[in-house]
Amino acid sequence: MAFLPELILSAGALVLFILTLGNDGLRNARRVVIATAVAMIVTCVLTLSQQAILFDGAYRVDAFSQWLKLVFAIGYLLIVLLSGDLPDIRSDVKPEYFLFLTLGVTGLTLMVSSIDLITLVISLELSSFPLYVLVAMRREREGQRVQMESAIKYIVFGITATGVMLFGMSYLFGLTGTTSLPTMMTRLQPVIHTPLAIVGLALTFAGLLYKLAVFPFHFWTPDVYQGASNETTSLVASLPKVGAVAVLVRFVSLATPEHQTIALLLTCLAVASMFYGNLIALMQKDLKRLLGFSGIAHAGYALIGFVTLDQAGYTAALFYIVSYLFMVLACFIVVCKVSPDGTNVSLADLAGLHRRSPLLAVTLLAGVFALAGVPPFAGFVGKFALLKAALAKGHLALVVLAVINSAIAIYYYLVIVREACFRDPTGQPSIVLNATTRAVCVLLVVGILALGVAPSWFLNVLSTAVASMNTPLLTTPVVFTGDALH
Numbered sequence: 001m002a003f004l005p006e007l008i009l010s011a012g013a014l015v016l017f018i019l020t021l022g023n024d025g026l027r028n029a030r031r032v033v034i035a036t037a038v039a040m041i042v043t044c045v046l047t048l049s050q051q052a053i054l055f056d057g058a059y060r061v062d063a064f065s066q067w068l069k070l071v072f073a074i075g076y077l078l079i080v081l082l083s084g085d086l087p088d089i090r091s092d093v094k095p096e097y098f099l100f101l102t103l104g105v106t107g108l109t110l111m112v113s114s115i116d117l118i119t120l121v122i123s124l125e126l127s128s129f130p131l132y133v134l135v136a137m138r139r140e141r142e143g144q145r146v147q148m149e150s151a152i153k154y155i156v157f158g159i160t161a162t163g164v165m166l167f168g169m170s171y172l173f174g175l176t177g178t179t180s181l182p183t184m185m186t187r188l189q190p191v192i193h194t195p196l197a198i199v200g201l202a203l204t205f206a207g208l209l210y211k212l213a214v215f216p217f218h219f220w221t222p223d224v225y226q227g228a229s230n231e232t233t234s235l236v237a238s239l240p241k242v243g244a245v246a247v248l249v250r251f252v253s254l255a256t257p258e259h260q261t262i263a264l265l266l267t268c269l270a271v272a273s274m275f276y277g278n279l280i281a282l283m284q285k286d287l288k289r290l291l292g293f294s295g296i297a298h299a300g301y302a303l304i305g306f307v308t309l310d311q312a313g314y315t316a317a318l319f320y321i322v323s324y325l326f327m328v329l330a331c332f333i334v335v336c337k338v339s340p341d342g343t344n345v346s347l348a349d350l351a352g353l354h355r356r357s358p359l360l361a362v363t364l365l366a367g368v369f370a371l372a373g374v375p376p377f378a379g380f381v382g383k384f385a386l387l388k389a390a391l392a393k394g395h396l397a398l399v400v401l402a403v404i405n406s407a408i409a410i411y412y413y414l415v416i417v418r419e420a421c422f423r424d425p426t427g428q429p430s431i432v433l434n435a436t437t438r439a440v441c442v443l444l445v446v447g448i449l450a451l452g453v454a455p456s457w458f459l460n461v462l463s464t465a466v467a468s469m470n471t472p473l474l475t476t477p478v479v480f481t482g483d484a485l486h
Contacts, residue, residue, distance in 0.1 A: 001046070002052035003061070004046070009036065009105060009106040009109060010106060012033065015032050015036075016029055016033065016095065026094045029094070029095040029098045032098070034080055037073060037076045037080055040069075040073040041074060044073050050066060058114065059116075061113055064249075064465040064466060064468060065112045067462070068243075068246050068318075072108055072109055072243075075239050076239070078444070079101070079238070080101070081439075081440045082437070086231060087342040088138055088139055088229040088342020089138065089342075096137070104126075104128075107123050107125070107126030107128070108240065108242075110127075111123040111124055111243050111247055112246045117180075118179055120181075121165075121169075124207065125162065128162075128240075131235070131236060132151060134235070135151040138232070138342075150227025151224075153219075153220050153224065154220050154224045157210070158220070161207045161210035164207065165207025165208070168202065168203025168206065171196060171200030172184060175197060175200065181251070192259055193259075202265060209299075211241065212244040214270075215272040215300070218273070218276070221296055222289045225288045225289060226288050226292070229342055230288070230332065233335075234328075237295055237332065238328050241302075245318060245321040246318070252309065253466070253469060263308075266306045270300045270301070271300065273299050273303065274297050274402060274405040275300075275401075275405060278293075278409045281293035281294050281409070282408070282412050285346050286346055287345045287347055287416070288335065290412060294371060298371070300405075301320060304316075304317070304386045304395075304402060305318075305386050307395055312385075313386075315385070315389075317386065318462045319459055319462055322462075323448070323451050324382070326444055327370040327379060330363050330364065330445065333440060334363060334367075337357070337431055337433065337437060338431065340431075350419040351424065351426055352426070353431075354420060355425055356430045356431050357431035360431060360441065364416070366448050366449070367448065371409070372409055372410050376449065376452045378450075382451075385455075385459070390402075
């Protein structure tokens with residue numbers, strides 16, 4: 001039962017692999033991936049209370065991991081539903097698209113339970129390599145091969161970030177003699193202030209900050225957002241960021257408030273990410289590039305929670321990144337439906353959206369206002385929780401800089417609102433939505449509003465999960481001894 005969500009995803013991936021061997025498996029592949037997502041949601045709900053230590057102490061199942069797996073399952077289903085018939089993916093590889101999508105989500109699911117450097121690296125790569133392939137699956141148009149350039153940049157930067165991370169992990173292993181995260185951080189305490197330990201931690205964080213698109217590990221973001229298909233970009237922009245924040249929580253939570261070197265490092269990264277992302281986003285005309293630079297800024301906001309080095313900050317960071325999942329998917333479902341053939345969407349293409357599709361306009365407004373931090377949407381509560389946690393620890397300058405960045409971001413978010421709600425359609429036809437798309441739009445708007453209007457329950461759940469992360473589990477590890485299972 002403790003490993004059931006992972007088994008469901010693995011079984012779904014195997015079935016999808018079999019379907020890819022045929023010539024006409026698209027319809028069946030879509031059915032299988034939806035069934036896998038629904039089954040994963042059900043099993044995640046059933047296993048929320050599970051606790052276990054698996055694989056010789058390398059894999060921990062607890063409240064923290066199980067709640068995040070439920071978030072991944074919900075995001076997985078939403079991405080599959082908003083993808084529709086994958087209009088911008090080459091027809092000969094559409095079944096493979098669903099296979100790699102499932103494998104990527106499997107890696108993210110494994111990542112949040114990994115408490116050993118070896119399992120962490122394996123799950124991180126399992127979540128990354130399918131994304132590299134998905135970016136390259138966009139169909140070619142005359143004079144356009146930007147998807148190949150984006151895929152090459154993504155994989156080159158990704159492999160480089162992984163190499164840097166492994167180099168940092170080698171330092172940490174050399175200092176502690178173990179790959180187990182809890183044991184490593186305990187043995188690291190006496191030498192945490194030495195240059196070697198600081199360099200090791202900084203290099204190790206690089207791989208996770210790359211997935212989160214934190215400055216200066218952001219270079220791939222706008223090009224990949226623009227070059228990948230709209231459906232692939234919705235995946236790249238959402239679920240991997242939740243996984244990166246979750247693993248960062250596991251790492252940073254093992255430090256104590258006295259480790260101000262780590263706090264200073266994270267503060268510098270947060271400030272740089274916020275200013276870089278927001279200032280460059282002001283000049284963007286392509287909607288996906290704008291959301292890419294916006295994502296860099298939001299990664300900086302999420303890092304504010306880690307600067308506090310306490311439970312309140314980690315809880316706020318998790319709440320914010322889960323809220324961001326719904327906010328950015330609300331924007332990307334509009335991108336996918338405004339462009340029925342899969343071409344990139346400029347800000348001008350949103351003209352008259354309030355007349356062409358009122359439901360899409362409402363969904364876009366909910367996502368944009370939430371990203372801007374306007375009450376009563378989820379983004380406001382997330383930013384408020386982050387700033388409150390930072391201010392409680394005396395980080396006044398960081399709070400002021402974050403507020404300034406929120407004010408800067410409002411400008412380009414209001415440009416989106418102006419185009420969608422205050423421009424007349426210039427010959428664009430009305431957008432007809434099917435029942436599935438309408439249901440996804442309603443779910444996203446309700447989710448954004450619910451997290452903004454009544455966040456207490458979810459904040460309490462996340463706080464309890466974070467608190468239980470480093471406590472001993474009342475379970476006995478399953479081990480093999482001879483021919484008997486004990």
